[in-house]
Amino acid sequence: MSSMISERSPLNFSDPIPDTVDVVVIGAGVIGISIAWFLAMRGVTVAVCEKGRVAGEQSSRNWGWIRKHGRDRAEWPSVMGSSEHWESISRELEEDIGLARHGVLYLAEDEQELARREQWLAIAQEHDLDTCMVGAKELADIITDDASQWIGASYTPSDARAEPFLAVPAIARALHKKGVAITENCAVRTLDIAAGSVAGVVTEKGVIKCSSVVCAGGAWGSVFCRNIGHDFPQLTVRATVARTTEAPEIFKGNAASSGLAFRRRHDGGYTLAAGGNLEHFVGRDSLRYLPPFVPNILRSRKDFSLRFGDGLLDRLRAVPPWSGDDITPFEQKRVLNPDPSPAALHEIRRQLRRQLPSLADVELEEAWAGMIDTTPDIVPVMDSVDGLPGFFIATGFSGHGFGIGPGAGRVMADLVLGNPLGHDIKRFRLARFHDGSRLELGPTI
Numbered sequence: 001m002s003s004m005i006s007e008r009s010p011l012n013f014s015d016p017i018p019d020t021v022d023v024v025v026i027g028a029g030v031i032g033i034s035i036a037w038f039l040a041m042r043g044v045t046v047a048v049c050e051k052g053r054v055a056g057e058q059s060s061r062n063w064g065w066i067r068k069h070g071r072d073r074a075e076w077p078s079v080m081g082s083s084e085h086w087e088s089i090s091r092e093l094e095e096d097i098g099l100a101r102h103g104v105l106y107l108a109e110d111e112q113e114l115a116r117r118e119q120w121l122a123i124a125q126e127h128d129l130d131t132c133m134v135g136a137k138e139l140a141d142i143i144t145d146d147a148s149q150w151i152g153a154s155y156t157p158s159d160a161r162a163e164p165f166l167a168v169p170a171i172a173r174a175l176h177k178k179g180v181a182i183t184e185n186c187a188v189r190t191l192d193i194a195a196g197s198v199a200g201v202v203t204e205k206g207v208i209k210c211s212s213v214v215c216a217g218g219a220w221g222s223v224f225c226r227n228i229g230h231d232f233p234q235l236t237v238r239a240t241v242a243r244t245t246e247a248p249e250i251f252k253g254n255a256a257s258s259g260l261a262f263r264r265r266h267d268g269g270y271t272l273a274a275g276g277n278l279e280h281f282v283g284r285d286s287l288r289y290l291p292p293f294v295p296n297i298l299r300s301r302k303d304f305s306l307r308f309g310d311g312l313l314d315r316l317r318a319v320p321p322w323s324g325d326d327i328t329p330f331e332q333k334r335v336l337n338p339d340p341s342p343a344a345l346h347e348i349r350r351q352l353r354r355q356l357p358s359l360a361d362v363e364l365e366e367a368w369a370g371m372i373d374t375t376p377d378i379v380p381v382m383d384s385v386d387g388l389p390g391f392f393i394a395t396g397f398s399g400h401g402f403g404i405g406p407g408a409g410r411v412m413a414d415l416v417l418g419n420p421l422g423h424d425i426k427r428f429r430l431a432r433f434h435d436g437s438r439l440e441l442g443p444t445i
């Protein structure tokens with residue numbers, strides 16, 4: 001049975017929009033729902049507006065890895081917090097979201113790759129993380145398939161996973177029970193601004209008055225912000241994923257080699273992706289934001305490709321600015337639901353045969369793709385917006401927002417409320433894209 005969330009999925013959250021709340025959260029992905037969770041815990045009234053479906057975009061389509069391994073230094077405090085928040089939130093849920101700590105393995109086929117994996121060890125040790133290097137002999141005990149092509153791996157046993165199709169909708173249901181209004185098919189068109197400050201949002205269902213708004217719109221973040229004069233660079237890449245039918249257990253956790261990522265699922269199958277299959281569909285934003293992305297593109301050129309077909313002219317067309325009375329791009333595309341790439345699926349099968357003989361012929365029961373949103377330096381924007389009191393942005397999680405989601409939610413909730421954050425989030429400021437700062441690329445692993 002399909003687990004996909006798309007615009008064909010039934011509406012599960014249909015709260016009438018409230019007239020007034022303290023905070024409106026735009027977007028019901030893992031970031032928006034986590035922000036709402038921590039705001040609600042702090043006694044604040046919240047409404048979450050979702051243009052399509054809760055977790056319809058990246059937050060249900062991802063691999064489900066909750067890793068501390070390989071994180072940017074500035075993300076550490078949020079990541080460590082996130083790991084604990086995932087556990088505490090899941091204890092409060094009435095549903096099993098498949099949360100389990102079975103570790104993350106980064107496999108190496110040659111000395112060069114092993115040295116690259118090893119580089120991260122010093123940072124892990126700085127933070128008392130349980131990452132260690134394992135050799136071929138130990139690996140043969142961890143992966144119960146023919147693991148002879150790997151000479152070693154870095155291994156973080158405390159890293160975890162949860163099932164993306166289950167997790168965010170389950171948290172949203174619990175949040176709804178706590179009295180938070182969550183409304184699907186409810187695009188926020190623009191902000192209601194009075195005397196230079198946020199006074200509310202204009203949604204397709206009417207106005208909600210509030211003193212703070214957080215834009216947690218994932219891939220749509222810069223589209224929304226540009227229309228109100230707070231532009232920042234953000235692009236998307238398509239990533240293709242498949243899940244198998246139930247199959248022999250070869251490793252309980254999450255693992256990546258240079259050609260394949262595999263994760264044992266809660267239902268006994270695997271979630272799979274082929275390495276280096278990121279595709280950017282060239283459009284107007286590619287031209288608009290190219291310069292700051294150049295270092296990122298050069299570094300990841302082996303992993304990604306440009307696509308020019310499939311509606312290039314539409315993507316090049318200028319979208320005129322809109323007001324609260326207009327039908328917006330958010331209503332025109334309720335759920336970003338790209339087709340999976342046939343080439344990526346073919347590569348998954350090829351890599352299974354090459355690397356995991358026990359899974360070589362396992363059936364790929366379902367495939368999907370997601371549009372990953374990324375910033376030029378691969379770390380998010382988590383900030384208030386200068387010149388617009390009451391407006392906050394939490395987006396651009398650049399392919400690693402699921403694991404950090406609850407941690408980022410806690411930070412943003414405290415930022416909105418003016419509470420101490422407990423650590424520095426300067427690296428995630430919006431102004432870095434405009435104030436002449438040298439952008440420092442976050443890690444790829």
Ligand SMILES: Cc1cc2nc3c(=O)[nH]c(=O)nc-3n(C[C@H](O)[C@H](O)[C@H](O)COP(=O)(O)OP(=O)(O)OC[C@H]3O[C@@H](n4cnc5c(N)ncnc54)[C@H](O)[C@@H]3O)c2cc1C
Nearest residue numbers: 027029031051059062063065188217218370400401402403
């Ligand atoms: C294939 C794939 C694999 C990944 N693997 C991992 C992984 O293993 N581990 C990990 O940590 N991360 C992973 N990621 C990244 C992770 O999924 C994302 O970083 C994270 O889900 C981003 O969450 P979000 O809430 O910011 O965005 P989203 O989940 O995209 O949610 C944003 C929501 O905002 C809504 N929205 C936008 N604009 C408006 C508007 N104007 N009004 C109302 N609603 C609006 C959208 O409809 C959407 O539902 C992966 C991503 C993909 C696609």
